[in-house]
Amino acid sequence: MDWDNQYRIRQTPWDKGAPAPPLLEWIKAYPEAINGSILVPGSGAGHDVRALASLTQSGAVVGLDISGLATRLAESFPRAHNESYLTGDLFDLPASQKCAYDWVWEHTCFCAIDPFRRDAYVKAVHEALKPGGQLLAVFFLNPYDDEHLPNGGPPHGTSLEELALRFEGSGKFRIEDSYIPRQAYEGREGLEQVMRMTKLV
Ligand SMILES: C[S@@+](CC[C@H](N)C(=O)[O-])C[C@H]1O[C@@H](n2cnc3c(N)ncnc32)[C@H](O)[C@@H]1O
Numbered sequence: 001m002d003w004d005n006q007y008r009i010r011q012t013p014w015d016k017g018a019p020a021p022p023l024l025e026w027i028k029a030y031p032e033a034i035n036g037s038i039l040v041p042g043s044g045a046g047h048d049v050r051a052l053a054s055l056t057q058s059g060a061v062v063g064l065d066i067s068g069l070a071t072r073l074a075e076s077f078p079r080a081h082n083e084s085y086l087t088g089d090l091f092d093l094p095a096s097q098k099c100a101y102d103w104v105w106e107h108t109c110f111c112a113i114d115p116f117r118r119d120a121y122v123k124a125v126h127e128a129l130k131p132g133g134q135l136l137a138v139f140f141l142n143p144y145d146d147e148h149l150p151n152g153g154p155p156h157g158t159s160l161e162e163l164a165l166r167f168e169g170s171g172k173f174r175i176e177d178s179y180i181p182r183q184a185y186e187g188r189e190g191l192e193q194v195m196r197m198t199k200l201v
Pocket of ligand 1: 003004014015016041042044045064066067070088090107108109113
């Protein structure tokens, strides 16, 4: 997928113009829980980055996106608090981004990458987190089938079994919480799973 081109031609149907409802629901339920630094991989227009920066006790909140145009778009919004944006590849993190974060917020990055890169995704997020760091995620559970998306391509769905296998099975994470969020963008109701995991080793 040529992500820069998607932003250039403004084909960004994933951009709902607002933070992910399951993220807002989580912050409301656990207002004190998130502190320290946060990485948001595949941050797009940065709606979740700004929500995390303005609604939590976070330190630095960094949105990382492989598309320079996404970074520019995110930077065009008024600054919320302590957020910043980086153009870069999650699968090729510079040394400065390794063991650097207390939290990672995942939303529509895991489902956007090719499924064959999922173990590499687990490794990359593990590398970005400090020891004991937290991965907070909302995962798309099989959003489309062949009938609706005959040519394949993102979003690529997943299952609870696959998530447990990839994250816990790798020995890199322990799943602490897992639930279906009550709040969702229109059309995603019941298709998502929120998970919080702790980085091991
Ligand atoms: C489906 S979009 C979601 C954007 C944003 N999270 C949202 O929900 O609006 C996926 C994003 O991941 C970015 N992306 C894809 N592969 C990436 C990679 N290897 N490293 C960093 N970002 C990546 C894309 O440029 C795109 O902005």
